[in-house]
Amino acid sequence: MFLSNHLETMAHLKYLLFLLLIGCTPKSQNTNLYAITSKAKCKGPSGEYHTTLHATVDGYTRFIQNHPNRDTYDAICYGDTLGFALASDTIARWTERAERAVGKGHSFHMIAYQPNLVFNSSKGKYFDVLENEVKVEFDSNTNQVRSFRLTNPFDSLEHIDIFFSNWEQVQDIVLPMSVKIIQGGKDEFFFEFYDVKINDPEFLKVPVH
Secondary structure (H helix, E strand, O other): OHHHHHHHHHHHHHHHHHHHHOOOOOOOOOOOOOEEEEEEEEEEOOEEEEEEEEEEOOOEEEEEEEOOOOOOEEEEEEOOOEEEEEEOOEEEEEOOHHHHHHHHHOOHHHHHHOHHHOOEEEOOEEEOOOOOEEEEEEOOOOOOEEEEEEEOOOOOOOEEEEEEEEEEEEOOEEEEEEEEEEEOOOEEEEEEEEEEEEOOOOOOOOOOO
């Protein structure tokens, strides 16, 4: 009996070490929520496009964007330290930290639910993959995330402001269905979400292979 418990403990510790190494240390004590998947109709300065987002509480993010006149962008983040872009469901290339910061910064619903599931936190402050501070504003009445400000991962002098609105209940969690992004104080992007699901049984992570 003692040996069995010892082996189970060692296996658990090895699993936690693996998560630590790939930047996916569990940050939530919520046992009900695991994954949020969503789709959005988007509009920006260059026209309309579509976004699909997958996020889990252990740091996994998938960020897919389809523009009419561009190749599909499909990238995966396993925590802060491992990321890759896909082509035909196979790894096309490994991503740099700045690109991972962009992907995780689009994990809007997980950020709205609990920011420290996406960003690192210390002493009441939040930080992105590049260790830039993320300024999160909460509603004083509901304690919901009203907005957050990022530093552009590719231009440290530029800020990106994200605003949440049109909150709706999805199962037992209230999430924003509308997102407005203002980049550099001038370029505006709008996301209108639909098909938002909590713990979709058909959701699967893309494995590292």
